[in-house]
Amino acid sequence: MSTQLPIDSQTNEMLEVRPGKWTLVVISELRDGSRRFNELRRALGGISQKSLTTTLRDLERDGYISRSAFATIPPRVDYALTALGEELLELADGWRRFALRNRAHVVAARIRFDGLGTSVSIHVEEE
Amino acid sequence: MSTQLPIDSQTNEMLEVRPGKWTLVVISELRDGSRRFNELRRALGGISQKSLTTTLRDLERDGYISRSAFATIPPRVDYALTALGEELLELADGWRRFALRNRAHVVAARIRFDGLGTSVSIHVEEE
DNA sequence: CGGGATCCGTTATGATACTG
DNA sequence: CAGTATCATAACGGATCCCG
Numbered sequence: 001m002s003t004q005l006p007i008d009s010q011t012n013e014m015l016e017v018r019p020g021k022w023t024l025v026v027i028s029e030l031r032d033g034s035r036r037f038n039e040l041r042r043a044l045g046g047i048s049q050k051s052l053t054t055t056l057r058d059l060e061r062d063g064y065i066s067r068s069a070f071a072t073i074p075p076r077v078d079y080a081l082t083a084l085g086e087e088l089l090e091l092a093d094g095w096r097r098f099a100l101r102n103r104a105h106v107v108a109a110r111i112r113f114d115g116l117g118t119s120v121s122i123h124v125e126e127e
Numbered sequence: 128m129s130t131q132l133p134i135d136s137q138t139n140e141m142l143e144v145r146p147g148k149w150t151l152v153v154i155s156e157l158r159d160g161s162r163r164f165n166e167l168r169r170a171l172g173g174i175s176q177k178s179l180t181t182t183l184r185d186l187e188r189d190g191y192i193s194r195s196a197f198a199t200i201p202p203r204v205d206y207a208l209t210a211l212g213e214e215l216l217e218l219a220d221g222w223r224r225f226a227l228r229n230r231a232h233v234v235a236a237r238i239r240f241d242g243l244g245t246s247v248s249i250h251v252e253e254e
Numbered sequence: 255c256g257g258g259a260t261c262c263g264t265t266a267t268g269a270t271a272c273t274g
Numbered sequence: 275c276a277g278t279a280t281c282a283t284a285a286c287g288g289a290t291c292c293c294g
Binding site (some may be wrong): 060061062063084087088091094095098102105106108109110113114 | 187188189190211214215218221222225229232233235236237240241
Binding site for chain 3 (some may be wrong): 202
């Protein structure tokens with residue numbers, strides 16, 4: 001096998017490689033230990049409870065987080081990373097470091113690109 | 128190490144941390160060098176040309192790939208990774224390795240989860 | 255408090271037809 | 275060949291109301 005293993009659609013689908021808008025944010029928020037539903041909700045800022053619910057359920061379904069419900073009054077539910085979730089957290093961190101490191105670079109590239117649009121044709125090269 | 132740097136929505140938005148369906152697949156496909164539009168299209172399988180176009184343009188806009196157009200007949204356009212794009216490729220590879228390593232695990236977790244109609248206090252399915 | 259159900263606007267993606 | 279334009283649809287995300 002010649003290390004020819006590009007990300008294929010299969011892998012993409014199977015493991016939710018393309019996370020929803022909040023997936024990695026939730027994973028990151030659980031880095032320091034378990035959190036309750038509304039704790040997460042507050043910590044995350046703009047998330048709707050529906051999105052949080054579905055994000056959490058999807059993550060639980062795939063085994064990235066565990067859900068512990070206590071039948072107390074008021075009810076209480078704790079969410080925490082599983083071992084697999086911690087691996088995912090590491091990936092998220094790598095992604096975050098990349099983002100922080102290259103933020104300026106990308107923003108600049110974007111501005112440069114957007115600035116070119118107004119002036120006629122795209123630059124062309126001859127061979 | 129307080130590591131209080133969770134992925135925030137800002138970072139999320141700014142750097143397209145949440146890639147589109149085809150972003151990482153395209154990046155992966157460029158690992159061995161430049162490719163032409165229809166080469167990519169064929170290699171990727173199910174992608175529509177519109178999706179490929181927008182994916183490529185977005186990646187170019189953010190500085191991950193370069194676009195070289197030749198005014199020949201027939202016209203020809205080459206896409207290739209930039210230095211930044213190669214960094215992104217490494218992230219994609221990390222993701223892919225994770226996916227391959229844990230595929231079975233996640234699929235199993237998913238099946239287990241879906242099988243649990245009858246657990247703790249979450250049994251409201253039937254009517 | 256945690257979260258299910260529903261309605262609904264925004265975005266993402268695809269199929270198709272056409273052009274320089 | 276490498277797109278662009280248009281239309282249609284599916285997935286996503288938010289707001290609201292409801293319940294154990």
